[in-house]
Amino acid sequence: MNVFRNKLAGGTLAALLATSVIAGCSSNSSNGSDSGAAASAKPSAPAVSAVPKEAPTVTFMTAWDPGLPISSDLPVFVEWGKRTGVKFEVNSPPRDSFVEKMNITLASNELPDMMKFFSDDKSFNNYGPDLFVPLDDYLKNGKLPNLAKWLKKYPDIEKRMRNPVDGKIYGFPLVQDFESASSLWYVRNDMLKKAGLDASKIQSVDDLKKAMLALKEQTGGPVTSTRLGYTYYNWTTQTYFGVGDGMRYEPTLKKYVFSPVDEEKRYKMWVEFERWAYEQKLLDPNFLTMKDAELFAGYGSGKYPLEREQLGSAPQLNPKNDPNIDVQPIFPFKVDGYMPSIGRGDHFNIGYRSPVVINKKSKHIDDIIRAMDYTYSDEGIEFFYLGKEGETFTRDSKTPSGYRLDKVQSVWTMDANGKYPDGMKKLGDYGYFTWWLTGVAPTYIRYNLLNFKEGQQQQAFFDIDNLKKMDQIGFLHTNPILLWTKEESAKLAEIGTPLNTYISENVIKFILGQKPMTDWDSFIAGFKKLRVDELGKMWNDKLAASNK
Numbered sequence: 001m002n003v004f005r006n007k008l009a010g011g012t013l014a015a016l017l018a019t020s021v022i023a024g025c026s027s028n029s030s031n032g033s034d035s036g037a038a039a040s041a042k043p044s045a046p047a048v049s050a051v052p053k054e055a056p057t058v059t060f061m062t063a064w065d066p067g068l069p070i071s072s073d074l075p076v077f078v079e080w081g082k083r084t085g086v087k088f089e090v091n092s093p094p095r096d097s098f099v100e101k102m103n104i105t106l107a108s109n110e111l112p113d114m115m116k117f118f119s120d121d122k123s124f125n126n127y128g129p130d131l132f133v134p135l136d137d138y139l140k141n142g143k144l145p146n147l148a149k150w151l152k153k154y155p156d157i158e159k160r161m162r163n164p165v166d167g168k169i170y171g172f173p174l175v176q177d178f179e180s181a182s183s184l185w186y187v188r189n190d191m192l193k194k195a196g197l198d199a200s201k202i203q204s205v206d207d208l209k210k211a212m213l214a215l216k217e218q219t220g221g222p223v224t225s226t227r228l229g230y231t232y233y234n235w236t237t238q239t240y241f242g243v244g245d246g247m248r249y250e251p252t253l254k255k256y257v258f259s260p261v262d263e264e265k266r267y268k269m270w271v272e273f274e275r276w277a278y279e280q281k282l283l284d285p286n287f288l289t290m291k292d293a294e295l296f297a298g299y300g301s302g303k304y305p306l307e308r309e310q311l312g313s314a315p316q317l318n319p320k321n322d323p324n325i326d327v328q329p330i331f332p333f334k335v336d337g338y339m340p341s342i343g344r345g346d347h348f349n350i351g352y353r354s355p356v357v358i359n360k361k362s363k364h365i366d367d368i369i370r371a372m373d374y375t376y377s378d379e380g381i382e383f384f385y386l387g388k389e390g391e392t393f394t395r396d397s398k399t400p401s402g403y404r405l406d407k408v409q410s411v412w413t414m415d416a417n418g419k420y421p422d423g424m425k426k427l428g429d430y431g432y433f434t435w436w437l438t439g440v441a442p443t444y445i446r447y448n449l450l451n452f453k454e455g456q457q458q459q460a461f462f463d464i465d466n467l468k469k470m471d472q473i474g475f476l477h478t479n480p481i482l483l484w485t486k487e488e489s490a491k492l493a494e495i496g497t498p499l500n501t502y503i504s505e506n507v508i509k510f511i512l513g514q515k516p517m518t519d520w521d522s523f524i525a526g527f528k529k530l531r532v533d534e535l536g537k538m539w540n541d542k543l544a545a546s547n548k
Helices: 075-084 095-108 123-131 136-140 145-153 155-161 189-194 205-219 229-241 264-279 292-301 365-374 378-386 462-472 486-511 517-530 532-546
Strands: 057-061 087-091 114-116 174-177 183-188 247-250 255-258 306-310 327-330 356-358 440-442
Touching (some): 057 095, 057 365, 075 087, 075 378, 123 356, 145 155, 183 205, 183 229, 183 462, 205 264, 205 306, 229 264, 229 306, 247 532, 255 532, 378 440, 486 532, 517 532
Antiparallel strands (some): 114 356, 183 306
16 A cells, blocks of 8 residues: 655655545544645644553554654654653564565564554454454544544445454554545656647547657657556556456446456557557666666656656656646546546555554553544644644645645755755654554645645645546546455455466566567466456455445
8 A cells, every 4th residue: 555756845755645645633624635725723632531640662563664764762653652641662664574574473473562454455354353453342432533533524434444244443544535546647748848749639549659759859768667566557557548457347337347358458458558668668677676766766857757656746757846847647538439437546545554453462452542543633643744833844824735844854945956954854854744654644745735835826736636637537436345254355365366477477578578469369368267257256246235
């Protein structure tokens, strides 16, 4: 779940993206998703229940962003503990081995007091009744006032979090207090203009090919790549063809379709386009194995002037805000007469970022409840991202975000050569500026408003305006919320695991030229043996039941 390089605040723009990640003691409209700036007034301290005289030690297992420091002694954990009366003992397995560590922990039956669970949107509910504390009574009895206000603001969060069997809530969601969409492509338009082209004129696959070839004339090599393997790659590239690797909600039909078969023509067009890009050496040969750092460095250096990523990632193509660099979006266009459409972003993130859950055997449940509710307060949200006022940030109502990061590495402290004062730290060095701890991701974080100074409102709201344009051209729709039982999830996995393997293995071979396109019909025919009709019936039966 984010999951998305600017030097400024936390040292990595990836921490800001996320597809999968503003109010305080109470949720207020001034910090809602329609407002870019944070409130300039200091947030009121959240209501905190009685804090024990001697802080209990709470064990906490969480994922973290690669390359950033993580330990129980980080200021973020120490100060969070002071503010809520808890001492945190933190265990953070590397992100790449987090699932393995979680499986070992479950097998040992020795769970920490609290943890970020598996990075999917089902496991916490499947394990919940046996292992985790339901939050319902704490919500009912006023022990989670800050969380309760977010659930009231965004009712879909509560609907999605409730267990489909017993109806209880077993985890803390990451609230996304902004409007969003998953995918938008960006390009160095200053480079296109040198070739007599313009991003705004790209309105077909042929236009796109012409633009990519023009970029290669200037770079001399591949013009784009990706990260996080095949799954992330197909997710960010298939959207412009209106297809997916499995079940996809089609708003014009108001039902789910199995995209490779039901939308075969466009699906094949996507594969052929990617194969063409690979053959023309426009797509980096290491695109399936490339790591975040290498990719983001390529964006920043101009090596990869085409970025097929998440909405909000444009700054990666111009990390130093060079006025000679012009980054513009490539908006989706009709493919084979069809206008692609993607789901609007959810106001919750319980996939990649995963929910926080509480071990029902913990001796410190009330303490964890208190500490977690703080993450949903105005003060808590501000603290986890920005740190401590006067030490890491200053309020400034004239900036797009409502803040100035003038105590840490940022646009306010960077000199003309892109350097910072000796010894100056990043927010990430303290453990701040991460989506892994906060309960709420505000607009000013999701859209990188902290990167802009007074008078830069137009640049700051670049992607918020792009989102409005995406809506205007019909690129956005609202996906249904479906809840699956443990048994249903097991059946989906039973069908989906071999199906996903079949798709990825064959599609990769097609794209890499290891399989001729003359084998395409055989590939499509192979789906008949993989229960795709049964899968489609499950999804559409569930959709029908959810509409009753």
